[in-house]
Amino acid sequence: DIQMTQSPSSLSASVGDRVTITCRASQSISNHLNWFQQKPGKVPKLLIYAASSSQSGVPSRFSGSGSGTDFTLTISSLQPEDFATYYCQQSYSTPWTFGQGTKVEIK
Amino acid sequence: QVQLQESGPRLVKPSETLSLTCTVSGGSVSNGNYYWNWIRQPPGKGLEWIGYIYYSGHTNYNPSLKSRVTMSIDTSQNQFSLKLSSVTAADTAVYYCARQWELHNYFDYWGQGTLVTVSS
Numbered sequence: 001d002i003q004m005t006q007s008p009s010s011l012s013a014s015v016g017d018r019v020t021i022t023c024r025a026s027q028s029i030s031n032h033l034n035w036f037q038q039k040p041g042k043v044p045k046l047l048i049y050a051a052s053s054s055q056s057g058v059p060s061r062f063s064g065s066g067s068g069t070d071f072t073l074t075i076s077s078l079q080p081e082d083f084a085t086y087y088c089q090q091s092y093s094t095p096w097t098f099g100q101g102t103k104v105e106i107k
Numbered sequence: 108q109v110q111l112q113e114s115g116p117r118l119v120k121p122s123e124t125l126s127l128t129c130t131v132s133g134g135s136v137s138n139g140n141y142y143w144n145w146i147r148q149p150p151g152k153g154l155e156w157i158g159y160i161y162y163s164g165h166t167n168y169n170p171s172l173k174s175r176v177t178m179s180i181d182t183s184q185n186q187f188s189l190k191l192s193s194v195t196a197a198d199t200a201v202y203y204c205a206r207q208w209e210l211h212n213y214f215d216y217w218g219q220g221t222l223v224t225v226s227s
Binding site: 001032034036043044046049050053055087089091094095096097098099100101 | 153154155156167169170171203211212213214215217218219220
């Protein structure tokens with residue numbers, strides 16, 4: 001199985017801050033990396049697919065980059081509605097696997 | 108608009124079989140562009156992929172659960188189902204069904220999720 005490791009596990013930030021979350025794969029996955037946002041009690045929402053492509057309707061402040069084993073999700077200017085848990089997920093080979101999540105909290 | 112809805116018992120006894128069905132509306136499970144997945148999330152924890160089924164009946168299960176998982180698809184009812192046998196408390200989780208687009212392999216539509224508790 002491909003292990004996905006996110007860092008940090010949690011972070012505190014203020015509205016307007018630039019936030020970066022890192023995801024590392026245990027082996028190369030090319031660009032087969034997706035990012036999801038999950039709010040408490042809600043369904044995960046796809047933000048980014050293929051490492052850097054934005055899903056339709058996702059605000060432009062969300063961006064993704066990386067390839068191979070190292071990937072980042074960046075929120076350019078954190079908004080109140082962005083406080084949530086973020087998961088990366090590899091779609092290179094089954095079993096599809098997720099990172100452990102990064103919880104973004106209000107500072 | 109595609110919608111997925113999980114249904115099934117919310118309480119299952121240890122050692123018994125968990126059974127869930129996902130009903131799809133606004134789209135067809137017979138569409139060969141998609142895989143139909145089950146994903147779960149224990150309370151307060153992360154996401155775990157259980158497996159998928161294709162319209163043809165082809166399945167792909169997570170090896171960690173493979174010995175206990177069976178998925179099926181009913182194209183006439185536009186539904187697909189999950190059975191997980193010999194459950195324990197560790198199987199208590201929110202179970203989601205989700206559509207996966209074959210082209211980019213991402214989960215684009217999810218059901219709302221259903222909490223299944225394993226307890227006597």
